Amino acid sequence: MIIEIRWHGRGGQGAWTASNLLAMAAMYDGKHVQSFPAFGPERSGAPVLAFTRISDEPIDMHSMVYNPDIVVVLDPTLLGTQNITAGLKKNGIIVVNYKGDIDKLYELLKIKKGEYKVWITPATELALEILKRPITNTAMIGALLRAKPLTSMESIEKAVKERFPSPLAEKNFELIKKAYESTQEV
Secondary structure: EEEEEEEEEEOOOOHHHHHHHHHHHHHEEEEEEEEEEHHHHOOOOEEEEEEEEEOOOOOOOOOOOOOOOOOEEHHHHHHHHHHOOOOOOOEEEEEEEEEOOOOHHHHHOEEEOOOOEEEOOOOOOOOOOHOOOOOOOOHHHHHHHHOOOOOOOHHHHHHHHHHOOOOOOHHHHHHHHHHHHHHHEE
């Protein structure tokens, strides 16, 4: 079975990096993976998409993810401006960087409670606390793993340490763990 994930972010926020880190970790866990972006020459701050596929079997398809199992939203300002749930499978999972009124969140997502499994974490707040910057990509990996444990924490830590130099690697892994702990289903 293939798990397909669509990441929504803005240029410069690291959506593709998050997709890559998750794919690397899943690969360390013995899975077959794909990770790729969908953006052109957009400037920093423009909406971007990234995709991850994880499977126990080799992955033959080479297209964008049109019907994801999971959608991850790195930037809450995209809510209400992008069709976040487009193509999301029935009983799909939505993981959102969000802190605020839950009814408002459902209104922004344009969904009814119970239609999808919705998980939130205050990723921006956590990133500012730990990284001193509003870069939420690694926080959203932690949130995603809370909603759906796709990889082991050991493999995520290995991927982060391979991708980032020290001490940035340690701070990002701390952020992943903190976001994991702070994530809740709403």
